[in-house]
Amino acid sequence: MESSNAKQTLLWLWIIAAILIIMCLLFWGQGYASDDTFYNDLNENERNFILDMEEQYLNADNIKPLRFRDDTRVNRDELIKGSIEVIKGTLVLEGEVEGTVLVIFGDIELEPTALVRGDVISVEGVIWTKSGAQVDGDIIETGDSYKKRYQEYQSTHERRSYIEKRSDRYEDQRYRRDRSGFGYFRKETDREPVYASYNRVDGFTVGLQFPGAGWWERNHHQFAILGKGGYSFASKKSQYQIGLEKWLFIDSRFALGVEYHDMTDTEDRWLLSEMENSLAAGLVKEDFYDFYNRKGYSAYFSQYINRYLFIKAEYRDDDFSNLVNTTEWAVFGKNKEFRANPGALPQGLVDQQLAEVTVPGVEIEPYLNLKSVAGTVQFDTRDRDKNPGQGWLIEAFGERVGMDEECDMQFERYILDIRRYQPLGWDENLNIRLRGGTARGDMPPMYWFDLGGISTLHGYKYKEFTGDRMVLANIEYRLGTSSSDWFFLDDFDVVLFMDSGYAWFSDVETPERVNAWSQEEPETDPLDNDPKDSFESLTWKSMKTNFGVALASSDDDFRINFARRTDIGGKDFIVTFRLQRAF
Amino acid sequence: MKSSVLLVMGMIILLFAGALLARDNYLVMEENYTIAGNTLLVNANIDVGEVVIGKNNRDDQCHVYIKYTPERAECDIRYNENNNELDVIVDFENWKKWRDDKDNDEDFLQVLIELPANPEIDLNTDFKAGEFELELGDLKIHNLNFSNWAGEARINFHAPNRIKMNEMDINFKVGELDIQNLGNARFEEADINSGIGEMTVDFSGESLEKAMARLDLDIGETTIIIPNHIGTKLRVSKFLFLSEISYPNWFDKRGSYYYSDNYENSSKFLYLMISTGIGELSIKVD
Structure with missing residues (x-):
């Protein structure tokens, strides 16, 4: 019975996807035009x-x-x-x-x-x-x-x-220029020499950084010195990243790079920008990122196939460690506390490494070593990076961790993100995002997928759902009312949105098994769990859905969302304020 | 009856006499400088008073006149003929307590600066409080940086500026600002910032060919007057719904901009980028 439900669900998903694609193709000619x-x-x-x-x-x-x-x-x-x-x-x-x-x-x-x-x-x-x-x-x-x-x-x-x-x-x-080649929007934005951020694990961090690769290219270099270095006052630690990238060809750029780092990092940048998170943490004591420390290096190559298509392959060797809250300061919100930063490592591993220390007075920082190869494919036809009005953005990411026995864990993870920005007229836009994540084997907690709250399921609590499987669909219908002259509509676009998704563990015992960090052979090898077979437990009923309406400034630098979940009645609207688009 | 009338008249005469005698306590500084070069930099740092800046009758001479009481005011006029720089400084003790009361001797302060027509002038003003009147027509104003904290100010270009203006930056914090005949200023790019109060900006004039102005309005009532022979484009950024804006029918909205009826046919163009604050913005066509 469950299996037939799953098949029906998949069938419907395919039908919806097909309709979306046909609709997009029909309206393709508007705005940025063929x-x-x-x-x-x-x-x-x-x-x-x-x-x-x-x-x-x-x-x-x-x-x-x-x-x-x-x-x-x-x-x-x-x-x-x-x-x-x-x-x-x-x-x-x-x-x-x-x-x-x-x-x-x-x-x-x-x-x-x-x-x-x-x-x-x-x-x-x-x-x-x-x-x-x-x-x-x-x-x-x-x-x-x-x-x-x-x-x-x-x-x-x-x-x-x-x-x-x-x-x-x-x-x-008059500038004599080579008119050959294709054009694409710069992916690396100009970066100010001084950077600053605020979060609950480091407090205030300030430092210096090199400009992005785009700056080096515009200054006619074929290499870029990348990286940054700064000091965090609450955690009292230095953070840095230093790297070198060298590329060949101007248009079909092929780049090779290496970098070394020791810094606080997060998997949550897809939810909101670091600037918005710093403001939320510093002003209203809401830190949406979950952090870990990452120390190690990576080597990579990347290639622009054409104006739209970009691929990157990478080798990573990192020691990950947990971070804890070090500050409770914020301008407002004296009576509340920051969320505790969750453990990034399996708890059993932490306990084991701490237990191995037998010398009194000696403290160690438990860590998890992961060696991996990762690949990214990006297809980007958007008319602009920030607040696009038209185009596709498709990103596929895959990582295989633990190719040798020395590595602490073995697993694979995959994330697919498809976005379509579709104008329906000069003052209407339909924006769609489909995102999915899956894995083979047991991932450490820092890589588990979280859904709920801002940028994902607006009508639910922040990170209410966690798992090693994830599906998410966001649809926004944007009405460009800010070009009118009526009362508050003169300043805001009206956005109707719907979010639907769910994150779950393919095996309910996975969290317990991962955190137990048992060295005993499991009855079934987690690596036998095929990523594509893991969606059998997904049903319509398990999908979490909310509807909502938002008022957004035309450039989306201010937005109020009112969202209400559909699975249970009597729940109030959840109101969120944003300084950028969800996607 | 006759005696009472005489008494009243006597009192009036005494009062006037007292006032006239009191005004004898005023100090007067007056200087005339012949400007030999082609440029003149004028820095007017004046805390308070009634200030008039206008055109001198002699095209090569600059005239500065200051009448003040020495109790609270210190004044200085300096001219450096090597780099043609004129500094007019009025330092008024505790200027925030200055009152615009002509009968109060301590607060009385008049400044007149008459500028020559020959040299190209960079005029920088830093006024704190008072009444300021700038009649800048028929001069060669190259740069105008006008800064005023509080009071009433009127800037008028009654006749065309003799040269193209390179930079015009007007910053007005609190009070009433009236800018007339700005079309005669021959500016190409201008910044006008108004804080709290009432502001009128009149772009009338014969010399406006192609100009753009950024108007940043915080709180208060603003009137913008646009001559009907200028093709005008507006971009208005409102502060939420706290701004009330009235556009004449002369404008038609296309996309994010308002265009005047004659925008496509005109050979003269004005582009206004307006950021409104809290209050009323009225756009009129003259």
């Missing part, structure tokens, strides 16, 4: 006019530009390695463009941090250049009036006598 649909809603005159302008100003580019419709923003930490084209909207450029910037029927705003290696052209629009913006090529405002545009432009492609206002102040320093 060639077939980019000109769809334009009349013939407009289309011909745009094609003519593209031929005139983008002809030297051998690659297709990144294309956008309506108002568009390139953030400060974004790099476009080719050209960018925007139609019928204002382009606000804070980041860097290595090719040409072309906006047709719209304005261009060059913010003080903007850097354009090529030309900046606005056709039928105005270019607003703020102090500090740098353009290596020409700044060109061209075109005639909107009204004349429709009346006079001939679809026979005869060139009109356009009024072209060309800035010659950069003429002498």
Whole structure:
């Protein structure tokens, strides 16, 4: 009976996934548009006019530009390695463009941090250049009036006598650039030299850090010195990471790297950023991360297959150890305490290592040594890293731990994360995330999957569900009401969301077995547990679901969620405040 | 009856006489400097008073006049002819207790700075409290950095600035700020920050070709006047729902921006980036 339920569940999951994919494909043409649909809603005159302008100003580019419709923003930490084209909207450029910037029927705003290696052209629009913006090529405002545009432009492609206002102040320093290659948004954001964070195991940490690999690349290096070093005041310890990455090729970048580290780390960065966690910990005494100390090294190689596809393989050798709370300070919340930082290591291992110390007065730090190989595949077509409006982000991660007998544990773990950002109109978006995790063998507690609370199941307690198996689906339907002029809707988008998921142990005895750390041979080898067979205990009934509504600022730097679980009645709405999107 | 009228008249005469006699206690500093170079840097650090800055009749001469009582005020006028730098300093003891009372001798303080039209002027003001009137038209204002803590200030460009303005930064904390004929300032990029109070910014003028201004408003009532011959674009960031904004029908919203009806046809452009605080923002078309 249970088995038929499971099959039915899987069937439904497949049907839902198929519907989502079909829907996404149907709406693919909106927003960041493919060639077939980019000109769809334009009349013939407009289309011909745009094609003519593209031929005139983008002809030297051998690659297709990144294309956008309506108002568009390139953030400060974004790099476009080719050209960018925007139609019928204002382009606000804070980041860097290595090719040409072309906006047709719209304005261009060059913010003080903007850097354009090529030309900046606005056709039928105005270019607003703020102090500090740098353009290596020409700044060109061209075109005639909107009204004349429709009346006079001939679809026979005869060139009109356009009024072209060309800035010659950069003429002498025109940048000769290689226009070949593909463009992609920078993945490594610029990092300030000084970093700071706050959490319950280290207290306040401050230190210095090297810039990201993107900075080294932009400064024409083919290597990057990576890492950071700082001091934590409450735990009274130093933390550091130092590494070197060397790459070959500019576009299809192949990189090799090594790094060494001794630092506090967490598996929870997918839930919220370190900045948001530090603010929550320091202001309202809510630390959402669970921490462990990691000391060791890794060596890796990575490869950009194309603009969207990235792979990375890594060898890791780490000693993990537990961390405990060292501070109770926060600006608010004097009457409450931080959550206890959970043990990262099996309790039995800790007890065993402590028992082995026979010399009085000598203290040791119990540790767990794990050697592993890990691989990551990422497929990313999002229009921007932060608050994307369109595209796919698919990340698959796998790690095999304990390839030799010296390693303390043997297991494999796998995490798949699929996200789709789908515009349904200029003011509507459907965002979907499907995330799953599974394992073979027994994982240490730090790698167990947790669900519940912020970023996962909003209607449930934080990390209410734990296991070595996990499924999670988040769906958000975003209504861009902040562009209206009515009361509070003038400031907020309305987001309707649904979360559904569950985390569980494939074997209910797993936590007890892991923490017991028994050296006796188990009756069944945990490694015999195949990851794909582990979902047989999942049923519709076991899935935890909540619905909710959120008010979010248009750039998602402030958001209030109201969520209510569906499995039991009478429960109040759970309200959460966020400074970033859940996904 | 006749005697009582005479008595009253006598008292009035005595009062005026007393006032006139008292004003004899005032000190006056007055300087004229001939500006030989092409540039002039003016730093006006004035704690309190009635301050007027305007154009001198002589194009090469700078005139500074300060009338004050020495009990609480220390004044200094310095001109460095090597680098053409003029410093006007009024240091008023405990300036927060200054009252704008013309009949109170201790608080009386008048400053007049008349600037020449020939040199390009960088004008930096650091005012604390009082009444400030800047008539800056028909000069060569290259940079304007206006900072004012409290009081009433009026900045007017009654005639076009003779050169393009490089930088305009106006910071006003508390009180009433009235900026008139800003279109004559010939600025390309301006920052106007208002703290608490009432502010009017009038972009009228003949010389505005293409300019952008960031207006940051905290608390109070703000009126922005835009001439109807300028193609205008607005980007307004509201502070939650605590701002009340009235747009004229002249504007049409497309995406995140408001565009004036003539934006596409105009050859002159104004782009306003407005951050509103708590209060009322009124945008008018002249």
